[in-house]
Amino acid sequence: MADAVVVGAGHNGLVAANVLADAGWDVVVLEGTAHVGGAVRSAEVAAPGYLSDLCSAFYPLTPLSPAMRPLALEDHGLAWTHAPAVLAHLLADGRAALLSRDLDTTRASLDTFAKGDGDRWAALYREWTAVADALVPALLTPFPPVRAATRLLTRNSVADTIRLARRFVQPTRLFGDRAFGGEGARVLLAGLALHTDLSPDSTASAGFGWLLGMLGQQVGFPVPVGGAQRITDALVSRLEKRGGVIETDAMVTRVVVGNGTALGVRCADGRAVRARKAVLADVPAPTLYRSLVGAGHLPERLLDDLGMFEWDDATMKIDWALSARVPWINPDVAAAGTVHLGADLDGLTRYSTDLTLGRAPREPFLLVGQMTTSDPGRSPAGTESLWAYTHLPHKDLWDEGELAAHAELIEDVLERHAPGFRSLIVGRHVAGPPRLAEKNPSLVGGAINAGTAGVHQQLFLRPVPGLGRADTPVDRLYLAGAGAHPGGGVHGAPGANAARAALARHRFLLGGAYGASMRALNRSIYG
Template identity: 35%
Template structure:
């Protein structure tokens, strides 16, 4: 059967692209290699019956603040606090929903935190809408100036300019480390501000029962609109595809090259071949006999916990990764969703996952280093571990082909990597073949669950030959 559009890959971006096209009246089919749709929105009983683990994403930092997801009415659970960051002396820096409450715990840095974050948190929806769409003239120039000027700084420079105390500096460093970049890189300040603004405004919820619920909602919406999703359909070449007018690839450049063969011109293929990926992630999932025994009980108020100590320590760890080394004390990003969502584990039991950053393609086992960092702030953690599932970069890529070398963001998230994604172009979703488009996290605005790469790519299709 012929379709207006075929989407290869059913990650959040592939599904968002398909829904946007179907809403515009186009007939759409999504082809997915795996048995279940969702890509980075997968939830599985990886280890034991009754324990549900998100294989990739858990924290829905942006969806509560985006029009696209608001219309889908997701079933989300919001923890009391978005983010906890314990320090060695038992202090916890807590990013609360309220900027004022967060600031009140930052001692002398409170007023500066309020000055920096209040305007961004209040306008977080406008801010996200502006930075997650393709580059063009801003609708809110004053807001952009407030965000863009300090945001162009590195996280270290931003923290140095605004804050004196270790609490505020640690909070900025942990938020900036979501970029997977060294914290002295220009633009990491913007990542910190965006993550913190979304934490205050949206609360960093998790999906009830696991992230797969978000994928199921998206698939349901697509089917209501007449779209189709076919699983267990790995596409290896263009000849595998049903008839279509436009093809959208929810694939990293490596996958785009495999599927398109020699259809795209040599120069474009060369550019995709030299696409720059970011560092990898080394991830662990656990089934646990109880809640993580945090030294500071307040850590149990948040689904996301940043483990790495002070800004200086986190900066050193991320710098080592950027230099191709493996830090002995890595920055660890931990999620404990079952504390707030009882649908994820049997009574009295818990699940959790954590990852640290490693050089792209690394084969070094970071299990011990990650668990040591958790023990540092939660002595006795290991005694609660029932089973663990280990995801070095090679396994991540084998099961999630867009995570090339373990890169969870679909490409380096530095300024150059955001502008030339996957190539430098005014319409980065289009390729030299007028019927082929790319809609994965390897296009702007990059990695994370927001679906905006897909929405932007679908709009580019509608503006072009499917008009």
């Protein structure tokens, strides 16, 4: 028995457990696999001596997140480092748009595509710095973000805030065409938007591209010294020092519900764990509602809405151990921790169209990570620990031959942009959608963001039409994973939001204002 049971030891589950432990709660985290960390883990998978991040690798939101900052993970062994440059988008003709934490370097790069684009980028960045400390909390706190939105309006006029909102819902192609004269800045933003599943022509892709671009300009794309695992290790260390317990190989198969209230969980081995105050689930929303809770405890309207739930695109990721640094056709790219390659702006649209039509892109866009460039200890001196991922259609079954062919296509793209790349390979590890899901059940079908980033599944529509909050129709049960607002990314917000909702619910108890208001609101939404 514990005050709270947290299902899943991904970073959101660990953040939630830490917030509850800070409040004096007795917390047990149950992880179904043999490893903690979920998508925030590292291992030597390509070759001995070459450290790879198994999923997430760069963390622009983590240092600024209002969920992560108060945890002071640097006091528990976490340290950050940066590549010399943040990001390069390399085009087939050898030109590259370079994003650097040094604004003058970014400006000079964008000016090579169109004179004045550097100044235009700097103007966007000035807008960002004026509102960032209010905007980031507004994006990451529960919806509606009343306090953060009020702070934002004190920094910005109402008219400017409305214009900012328009930018967030624009397609990247439209915004880039209006804001910049050259291809460099346009393709930089469009590639950043494709860190989600939003094409250059998708509504809201401009918002994601601008957000990541401005974060990259301000704080870079930092990485943990010693690998992504260090974030998980720091969260675990912090939790255990506060008395929290983590159990691995403890697969939860059912949330026990009685009289509309979550009472605890049952594990695959038949063991039951009682939760005195709350159950928090760091699992995908369909997994929580369809598998762990079950239709008998849920409103029909919610189940109908789940039928409209959309996953984000699947992912294929390859890690390489290279005997030397990547021989890029443009030497400037060697300094970038993150590299985009494989397509210009129209190519990004063709790539996205293939995904929409359910076929593996014939010209894949690659997001590449030069990890030794970012953190020299990731591989022996003079070598490179490299990875690349690309998106594939989300589907139930994959032919291994098709995946193997796509892995070769990915290496073809790298060879074109870095002749001699293949000759440097001393080891590689290929993870297609089935393998990603096998190693981490929360990556359903290889989807890494727990649901599309499309506007129809954001804010109060995530994961289904409702509150944009962690609360569920089952009392004392909270969705603490990336399926809840604000979605994917290693910012810890879904976990922290769920923990704070559980604390608020407990303070007011069944008859209090919070419990009564949440039940009334759930009834109005779900019937």
